[in-house]
Amino acid sequence: MGWTLLTGVPGARGEEPPAQAAYPARLLAELIRFPSVNPPGGEGALAARIVAELDAAGLETRLIATPRLDPNDPPRAAAWARLPGTGDGRPLILLSHLDVVPADPEAWQTPPFAGVIEDGFVYGRGALDAKGVTAVHLAALLRLAQEGTPLERDILFLATPDEETGGLLGARYVVEEYPELLGNAEFLLTEGGSIRPARASLGGGPPVPSLWGITITEKGPCWLELTTRGKAGHGSAPRPDAAIPRLIAALDRVRRIESPIRVLDEVADMFRVLAPDAPREDRVGFASLASSLEKDPAFRRRFLLNPGYNALVRNTISITVLAAGSSTNVVPGEARARLDARLLPGESCEDFAGAVRDVIADPAVEVETLLSFPSRSSPADTPLFEAIQRVADRLDPEAIVVPRMIGGFTDAHWFRERQIVAYGFVPRWLGRADTGGIHGIDEKVSVENLVAGVDTLVAIIRELDAPQVGPPPANEAPAP
Numbered sequence: 001m002g003w004t005l006l007t008g009v010p011g012a013r014g015e016e017p018p019a020q021a022a023y024p025a026r027l028l029a030e031l032i033r034f035p036s037v038n039p040p041g042g043e044g045a046l047a048a049r050i051v052a053e054l055d056a057a058g059l060e061t062r063l064i065a066t067p068r069l070d071p072n073d074p075p076r077a078a079a080w081a082r083l084p085g086t087g088d089g090r091p092l093i094l095l096s097h098l099d100v101v102p103a104d105p106e107a108w109q110t111p112p113f114a115g116v117i118e119d120g121f122v123y124g125r126g127a128l129d130a131k132g133v134t135a136v137h138l139a140a141l142l143r144l145a146q147e148g149t150p151l152e153r154d155i156l157f158l159a160t161p162d163e164e165t166g167g168l169l170g171a172r173y174v175v176e177e178y179p180e181l182l183g184n185a186e187f188l189l190t191e192g193g194s195i196r197p198a199r200a201s202l203g204g205g206p207p208v209p210s211l212w213g214i215t216i217t218e219k220g221p222c223w224l225e226l227t228t229r230g231k232a233g234h235g236s237a238p239r240p241d242a243a244i245p246r247l248i249a250a251l252d253r254v255r256r257i258e259s260p261i262r263v264l265d266e267v268a269d270m271f272r273v274l275a276p277d278a279p280r281e282d283r284v285g286f287a288s289l290a291s292s293l294e295k296d297p298a299f300r301r302r303f304l305l306n307p308g309y310n311a312l313v314r315n316t317i318s319i320t321v322l323a324a325g326s327s328t329n330v331v332p333g334e335a336r337a338r339l340d341a342r343l344l345p346g347e348s349c350e351d352f353a354g355a356v357r358d359v360i361a362d363p364a365v366e367v368e369t370l371l372s373f374p375s376r377s378s379p380a381d382t383p384l385f386e387a388i389q390r391v392a393d394r395l396d397p398e399a400i401v402v403p404r405m406i407g408g409f410t411d412a413h414w415f416r417e418r419q420i421v422a423y424g425f426v427p428r429w430l431g432r433a434d435t436g437g438i439h440g441i442d443e444k445v446s447v448e449n450l451v452a453g454v455d456t457l458v459a460i461i462r463e464l465d466a467p468q469v470g471p472p473p474a475n476e477a478p479a480p
C-alpha cells in the first residue's frame with residue numbers, strides 16, 4: 001500500500017515517512033518477537049522490555065508481577081508508566097494488552113513471531129491485536145514526554161497480561177490490587193474501535209467519507225456449562241436417558257433459541273451512518289433499523305443472515321465445547337457442553353441462564369455459569385469524545401465520528417465498573433481487508449498506520465488538554 005492511500009491521514013502526500021517516524025514500527029517488530037501466547041501468556045519478559053524502554057526515557061514506571069495459572073508457567077507481568085501532568089485535570093489511561101492468541105506457523109506466509117518489517121508492513125501475531133496498540137501508546141507517550149510541556153492531566157500507560165482469556169489475571173488484578181496506579185482517572189482509551197478509511201463509493205455515488213468508530217459499549221459474556229449425568233455402561237446396551245443423548249436433546253433446544261430483536265440507540269445510529277454506503281436494497285433498512293427489522297421481512301432476513309449484524313441486535317449463543325466419552329464401546333456417565341452467550345446491555349446472565357433452563361426443560365441438565373459480567377456503557381457526550389471529533393474534523397472535514405457497540409469484549413469493562421469513561425478507539429485506518437489477521441493468519445499493520453496513529457493520538461491528547469475550539473489559524477498545518 002502506498003503512502004498516499006490513507007485519505008485524510010496527515011502528512012500522507014506522497015513523501016516517505018521520515019526516518020525517526022519508523023520508531024513505532026521497529027518497536028512493534030521487537031514486541032512481536034516475545035511469543036506471549038495465552039495460555040500461559042508468559043508476558044513477564046515483554047513487560048520488562050517495555051518498562052526498560054520507558055525507564056530510558058526518564059518516565060516513572062512500574063513492572064507489576066501478576067499471578068500465573070500454574071507455578072511452573074513463565075512469569076507474567078503488566079507494564080505501567082506515568083507522564084505527570086500539572087494536576088489540573090484527572091488522568092487519562094492508555095490501555096493495551098501484552099498477550100496474544102496462538103498462531104500456527106504452518107498456516108502463515110511469514111513466521112508469526114519473527115517481527116518482520118517488509119513492503120511497508122509489520123508482520124506478526126499481535127501486529128493489530130494488540131501489540132500494535134502498545135507500540136502506538138508507548139511512542140505517543142514518549143513524544144509527549146520529549147516535548148517537555150506538561151499537560152494538565154497525568155497520562156498513564158498500562159499494558160496488561162491475560163486479556164485474551166478474560167483479563168481476570170491481568171486488568172482485573174491490576175485494578176483490584178493496585179488502584180493507586182490508576183489515580184482518580186477520568187478517561188481511558190483502549191482497543192475495540194478504529195477508522196474505516198474514506199474510499200470511492202461501490203455504487204458509483206459520491207465518495208464514502210472516513211468513519212471513526214468509537215466503541216462506548218460492548219456486549220457482556222454469559223458463559224454457561226451444561227452437564228448431564230446418566231448410568232455408565234456398555235455401548236452394546238444403549239439407554240435413552242444416558243448422559244450424551246440427554247445432552248444432545250438439550251443442545252438441540254438451545255440451538256433453536258431465537259432471542260428477541262432489540263435495537264439500541266448506539267446501534268441504530270451506527271447503521272444510519274452506514275446507510276448511504278449500504279447495498280441499494282438495504283439503505284432504507286439501515287437508515288431506520290428498528291422499524292425496518294420489525295416491518296420489512298425481506299430486509300430482516302438479509303440483515304440477520306450477517307452474523308456480525310445479527311449479534312448487534314440480540315443476545316446470541318454459540319455452542320463452543322463438547323466433552324464426553326473416550327471409547328466407542330463405553331457409555332460415559334457424564335457429558336458436558338459449553339455455551340458462549342453474549343448479552344446486550346441491560347440484560348442479566350442469571351435471568352438468561354434461567355431462560356435457557358426453561359427451554360431445555362429437563363431438570364437432569366445442570367446449567368452453571370462459568371463467566372459473566374454485565375455490559376456497561378460509557379457516555380458519548382464527554383470532552384474526550386469531543387476532542388476525537390475535533391481532531392477528526394481537522395484531518396478530514398468529511399469524517400464521520402460515531403459512537404458504537406461491539407459484539408466482543410475487551411478489558412474496558414473493568415474500568416467502566418470504576419466509573420472511568422472508557423472508549424475502544426485506536427486511531428488507525430483499517431479497511432475490511434486489513435483486519436482479517438486479527439486472531440487469523442498473516443496479521444499485519446502498515447508502518448504508515450503506526451506513524452499516523454502516534455501523530456493522531458498525540459493530537460487527541462493535546463486537544464483534550466487544551467481544546468482548540470473554533471477554526472484553526474490559517475497558517476496551521478492540516479496535520480499533527
Ligand SMILES: [Zn+2]
Nearest residue numbers: 129130163191
Ligand atoms: Zn485484543
